[in-house]
Amino acid sequence: MKKTVFVFSALIIAILALFQLSKYAYISGDISIEIGIAVIALVFFVIGVYINKKSLRKQKVASPKIDSKKIETLGISKREYEVLIGISEGLSNREIADKLFVSESTIKTHVSNLLVKLDAKRRTQAIQRAKALQILLP
Amino acid sequence: MKKTVFVFSALIIAILALFQLSKYAYISGDISIEIGIAVIALVFFVIGVYINKKSLRKQKVASPKIDSKKIETLGISKREYEVLIGISEGLSNREIADKLFVSESTIKTHVSNLLVKLDAKRRTQAIQRAKALQILLP
């Protein structure tokens, strides 16, 4: 909001300044009227581009980001989250174990805990839930 | 491309017209210089907004759609695709069977065929592959 006030203040000042400039040029004849008009055109062209860009930015759909706060809220630990990513990549427990340099038993434990925390019965459901909770990118 | 040429032609004509208008107003004194400047400012403001909107539209990401042609190419049948959707929803074979009013054996057959067609080893990998192939929405 403060930016909007600033922009419109600058806009009004620019208009007044240009009016004065044009009058001065008109009377003194130092600056040709063509250059004055060109400056005005350029200034308002830039203002148009800037204001439009600002308004469009607000309309843009919120880009989906990982909600790290929700991960904490659900009590999902660092290691569990790494396992969750492995699941979403379509890896088996064995493959996740090899990727994280731990045993398959460990992965099974993590998966079991994840399913409870995500309120899911299967790993496929866990993927769905995690994406719905914005814990994983779509 | 044709539109761009048109826009720039209109822009140049507008500039020339405004130059003439300003000169005419300057000589005859019929129109005050403030109004002339205001018109110029407005015109270029609008041009700025329009050009910016056009350039931003092109930058927008193409909205992801289901590639039904790819489904055919992979030889995935109607029923198999329904099963695939069930898998992506995190359902078990039993649940998919109940949803489609068929036996679990049938679902297993469909899943097995799907895994071959999607070149996946697990249903979780099938989800990943299907989304990568734009067969399923992200």
Add this chain to the structure above:
DNA sequence: AAGGTTTTGGTACTTTAGTATGAGTCCTTT
């Protein structure tokens, strides 16, 4: 009607996934 594809379903078996439980190690906080 014949022929191909899809859909359906079964049996039998192997492989993963997931649960339950217990326990040791390492870190951090009190």
Add this chain to the structure above:
DNA sequence: AAAGGACTCATACTAAAGTACCAAAACCTT
């Protein structure tokens, strides 16, 4: 130092998932 949490791993099961192979309806298409 004790307590709690996170990470690790194992055993022993149960439950799904997935494979292989076969076969019969149900549909289309020619």
